[in-house]
Amino acid sequence: MTKRGNAIEIKDIRKSFGTLEVLKGINFVIPRGSIVALLGPNGAGKTTLIRILSTLLTPDAGQATIEGFDVVDEADNVRGVIGLTGQYAAIDEYLSGRENLEMMGHLYHLSKPDTKKRAAELLEKFDLADAANRPAKTYSGGMSRRLDLASSLIASPPILFFDEPTTGLDPRSRLMMWEIIDNLTKEGATILLTTQYLDEADQLADRIAVLDGGMIIAEGTPNQLKAKVGNERIEFEFDSLECLKKAEKIISNDSILVNEEKYTLSVANDKGVKKLKSLLEEFEKSNITVVTLSLHKPTLDDVFLKLTGHQATAEELAEEEKEPKKGKK
Amino acid sequence: MADTAELTRNVKPETKSKFxxxxxxxxxxxxxxxxxxxxxxxxxxxxxxxxxxxxLLFRYVFGGAIATGGTSYVNYLVAGILVQTAAFGSTYTAIGVSTDLHRGIIDRFKSLPMNSSAVLIGHTVADLVRNTVSSIIMILVGLAVGFRPTATFVEWLMVIGILLLFTFAFSWLSAILGLFAKSIEAVQWISFVFIFPLTFASSAYVPTKDMPTPLRIFAENQPVTQVIEAIRALLVGTPMGHHALYAVLWSLGILIISIPFATYLFRRHSTR
Incomplete structure (x- = not known):
């Protein structure tokens, strides 16, 4: 069955909780078969938008359709085509992994044989077969998250919502989750996921929408977005203010950030190692002592600084730093 | 392991009527x-x-000090304990509902193409099962410590019917408590505050006739006493009066109000 139009269409969606305006008019279209990441800090409205699209919340204004079904007026039809994995594992901890999946299969109204077959397949594929008959409360964080994801896939719905699918996972589980999500898009699913991490959005998404203060402030492919932020930055720490000032003069034509208290200076690294080498040579010539040198990949905070002129909150920064950096595949 | 390419993808929901x-x-x-x-x-x-x-506590510790007229205390006691246990057992619904609401699973249920109030039915019906098990254990223990029922087969069926109806009614009330409570911990004390006076300010353990007047009026007219007196009359032949009728009317009344109200609260929860 082929349908015309987009998988998800969002028109001027607004939502307030009391006096707090959480979504201030979201407009967005997601073509069938693509994977889109909603990037933003806590409180940006990511979860609220996902909850509206998955019929858990009613918007105050605006319209959203999933596979052509209105999320308010045709909520039942919408529920038949979506799978939702929320921020917290939505599994029944007393039931085993298999029982959880089979319960979800029945509630998705699959036949008994289909349910059994799908549950067994998903347990196998998500590396849960050995733990299939153990109560879910004995599962590790990564296992719970995989079971949660598997639950939303039991009826292979064409539209999937993942709300921060890797928050709180260890690096290995995180990579595993990325692989699973990547494979789902290859099979043709349309996925909308939220994340606080630029590298995650970069890794998974065809397109990224940056959400801040209830509005989409930028949208584009990962490359377009990163181009806006600039590439990697090189940070130098000097031994004195004098050296810092001299260095500042040498590269004054670049977009540089200077911290006079810490004697540090950072510059966009747009030409890779060559740039680094030429800078170091120039510093050498002018007798500038470099104490330390470090490379910084663009972070969510850089995106925010660039796009909004304000920093992501300290809380987000802390989380960003805690998260281990992953290597490119 | 993450290669999902060979999964069965052509699963389709079956078709059935809404009901x-x-x-x-x-x-x-x-x-x-x-x-x-x-x-x-x-x-x-x-x-x-x-x-x-x-x-055992009431039979052996308090029993000797409580006068129950012509009926032996153990015969008097069983109806009270059966109903009290049913009332306290219904709080499992409140805890279950509250747990579902405060953990993520409610979002999953609500995003499924099903009638989400089935979640409430699941909890309340499980209460019936749990309470049936408790009741059987209690009657067996009662028989072991001297309980001698005079009920006929039909009267036993009536006891079971009244008790199940009462349990179901209290479970739905309890679902409402669970829906209002702000946390799972809150459920514990809210249901305690709610059920404790109803079960102890009743004829469960002592006859109401010696209570101070305001308390006696409350105790004699509230649903728990009606249910206890009806079951007691059926089990050991104390005077029936209108107790069975009132017991059934109370339970049905509670159900008629609490099922739609709980369902409304449940549907409204978090969709505001």
């Missing part, structure tokens, strides 16, 4: 809630031991 699905969803969730009883040893133990403790 057919409502029944089928309810059965799935009843099964889930019953598994919570069988897979949770703590719950099983409390279901079994609490009534035994009450039975």
């Amino acid at each position: 057919g699905w409502f029944v089928s969803d309810s059965l799935v969730l009843i099964e889930r809630s019953i598994k919570h009883i069988t897979k949770n040893p703590d719950q099983l133990l409390s279901v079994a031991f609490q009534p035994i403790m009450f039975m």
